[in-house]
Amino acid sequence: MGTVIDLSVTSVRSLNADLHALPAGATDSIRVLRPDGRHSLAAGLDRPVTVEIDGHAGYYCAGMNQLATVSVHGNVGVGVAENMMSGRVHVHGDASQSAGATAHGGLLVIDGNASARCGISMKGADIVVGGDAGHMSAFMAQAGRLVICGDAGDALGDSIYEARIYVRGSVASLGADCVQKEMSPSHLAELSLLLAAAGRAEDPSEFRRYGSARTLYHFHSDNAY
Amino acid sequence: MDSLRESATFDRTTIAAIQRAARTGVYDIRGGGAKRAVPHFDDLVFLGASMSRYPLEGYRESCGTDVVLGGRHASSPLHLDIPVTIAGMSFGALSGPAKEAIGRGASEAGTSTTTGDGGMTDEERGHSSHLVYQYLPSRYGMNPDHLRAADAIEIVLGQGAKPGGGGMLLGQKITDRVAGMRTLPPGIDQRSACRHPDWTGPDDLAIKIGELREITDWTKPIYVKVGASRPFYDVQLAVKAGADVVVVDGMQGGTAATQDVFIEHVGIPTLAALPEAVRALQEMGVHREVQLIVSGGVRGGADLAKCLALGADAVAIGTAALIALGDNDPGLDAEYRALGSAAGYYDDWQDGRDPAGITTQDPALAARLDPIEGGRRLANFLRVMTMEAQTIARACGKAHVQHLEPEDLAALTIEAAAMARIPLAGTNWIPGVSF
Numbered sequence: 001m002g003t004v005i006d007l008s009v010t011s012v013r014s015l016n017a018d019l020h021a022l023p024a025g026a027t028d029s030i031r032v033l034r035p036d037g038r039h040s041l042a043a044g045l046d047r048p049v050t051v052e053i054d055g056h057a058g059y060y061c062a063g064m065n066q067l068a069t070v071s072v073h074g075n076v077g078v079g080v081a082e083n084m085m086s087g088r089v090h091v092h093g094d095a096s097q098s099a100g101a102t103a104h105g106g107l108l109v110i111d112g113n114a115s116a117r118c119g120i121s122m123k124g125a126d127i128v129v130g131g132d133a134g135h136m137s138a139f140m141a142q143a144g145r146l147v148i149c150g151d152a153g154d155a156l157g158d159s160i161y162e163a164r165i166y167v168r169g170s171v172a173s174l175g176a177d178c179v180q181k182e183m184s185p186s187h188l189a190e191l192s193l194l195l196a197a198a199g200r201a202e203d204p205s206e207f208r209r210y211g212s213a214r215t216l217y218h219f220h221s222d223n224a225y
Numbered sequence: 226m227d228s229l230r231e232s233a234t235f236d237r238t239t240i241a242a243i244q245r246a247a248r249t250g251v252y253d254i255r256g257g258g259a260k261r262a263v264p265h266f267d268d269l270v271f272l273g274a275s276m277s278r279y280p281l282e283g284y285r286e287s288c289g290t291d292v293v294l295g296g297r298h299a300s301s302p303l304h305l306d307i308p309v310t311i312a313g314m315s316f317g318a319l320s321g322p323a324k325e326a327i328g329r330g331a332s333e334a335g336t337s338t339t340t341g342d343g344g345m346t347d348e349e350r351g352h353s354s355h356l357v358y359q360y361l362p363s364r365y366g367m368n369p370d371h372l373r374a375a376d377a378i379e380i381v382l383g384q385g386a387k388p389g390g391g392g393m394l395l396g397q398k399i400t401d402r403v404a405g406m407r408t409l410p411p412g413i414d415q416r417s418a419c420r421h422p423d424w425t426g427p428d429d430l431a432i433k434i435g436e437l438r439e440i441t442d443w444t445k446p447i448y449v450k451v452g453a454s455r456p457f458y459d460v461q462l463a464v465k466a467g468a469d470v471v472v473v474d475g476m477q478g479g480t481a482a483t484q485d486v487f488i489e490h491v492g493i494p495t496l497a498a499l500p501e502a503v504r505a506l507q508e509m510g511v512h513r514e515v516q517l518i519v520s521g522g523v524r525g526g527a528d529l530a531k532c533l534a535l536g537a538d539a540v541a542i543g544t545a546a547l548i549a550l551g552d553n554d555p556g557l558d559a560e561y562r563a564l565g566s567a568a569g570y571y572d573d574w575q576d577g578r579d580p581a582g583i584t585t586q587d588p589a590l591a592a593r594l595d596p597i598e599g600g601r602r603l604a605n606f607l608r609v610m611t612m613e614a615q616t617i618a619r620a621c622g623k624a625h626v627q628h629l630e631p632e633d634l635a636a637l638t639i640e641a642a643a644m645a646r647i648p649l650a651g652t653n654w655i656p657g658v659s660f
Binding site: 012013016017020039040043044046058059060063064066078079082083085097098101102104117120121123124139140142143159161162216217218219 | 363364367368369370372393395396407408409410413414416418422423424429432433435436439440441442443
């Protein structure tokens, strides 16, 4: 039985301060009750702890996560797991905009739908969305993998760099420099592992892969006097 | 030749620009800030002591220069010895030795330096006693460990050279190390986003600031930097969002690489932005509680003193710091000319061939800059700036440079009088305020 923190009587500041004060390597389990959409819950964790949030979280839940496993049994606001470096964040409901924005590592799982700009500027993390993802997802995505089990909105992968996108459903439109690419056996294997890690049962062969055409990599401009 | 007449509209610079565009088909990208003449601090003068003002004895009587930044909400504000900070400039735009030299010089002078797009390097942290960590739209190299290792955090919304623009670092400067720090393939032209990826507008910014405070346990001062375009509203919104310090960068502020048309035609002069920023803080009742740092064309102690007199708490320098390190050194004139430029004109900071070893990632060129000597030159320059400001402050009867005030100033032009809200010299007239 881990620690239980009730946010109807404890502040977010107190919760985060306690989490940050845990000794290096701590593996504590913390259950958070009555989050009621509060922002910055479990932000800045850098210990391999487990945090279960019972209810809806606001903006930047598990922001900049390192090592920790954070589960949200509800929906999350803007920027869940933004700039995550490692660890695992699992949203059992839906996620608002910019889920996993700029995340460098770790795994973000969203069982429901993700709103616009999911995986924007992602830099190496893996994101698996069980439902649909909104417009401009993977905008300027640099590295990592974004898996969308449902449909993708407009301008998918606009200005994408080296991130890889897998979509099972429809794609409303592709953004600038984003193209469909061949699904090789290695990509199927990669996707299978991602789906398994996220606890998904979808068939990898039903997905298509998207990535950069790399036509925007050079600006074609200098001071050529 | 005396009978030839140059057109004011199509002058030689304009003609050359048209010819260059026609020849290349691409727009001009360069470094630095606005080159055009705009109303600036040279258009103001100090009145000095007189019958009704009592001066302090030059260089003997005490005149303080210290400043505290970020005490509004942060538990560990910055205590600086001088009100001159070093503006954000990235490793990538600048060489490793240049960043080290800046850290050394700023630390020796008792002030702060600032990271830039692309993250924090160990050399920079190691040589900077006070290091401000920039939090930019690209989030290149953004690392929570670095956030915690910084002494302050600066959320960057824009730069004076390009308000509303993102950034670029051309491929010739994207070495393996720079690429690795930014998670990008080496050699590609790198675009830095113009919008933050996970917040939109001032209400979101308040929540973002709250997150950064939570992650750093409310210890770090949080700055918000804006490029000068609508400074009154931007400053008020930054304050409302919870900023401890607001940084306003005017159009003369430098950039590592931006379109010339952007640099010259977007944004407003520093002289116009500063009084608006002060008015915004005063109207909210937080002038001095929220500190104001002003940058963009600050070149010496007189500019510093004028900024302080107009209500700033500190200034930031970028271009002047690079010049102090050795940028545009006349001794390199032949090498600048070989690149199609000349000492005193060199602004191709984007192309990575800087003979001074400052704006380059070429190992051989970068090795030309001795970071110890560069740091010494920068520290000298910072000391001179400070002493110059003290000289002026004493002449105005001030025991601390922060005591300088608008009443100590007069304007030399109607434009400067209107922008700075300072009477035209010899009159009581402030255009738009008095008649």
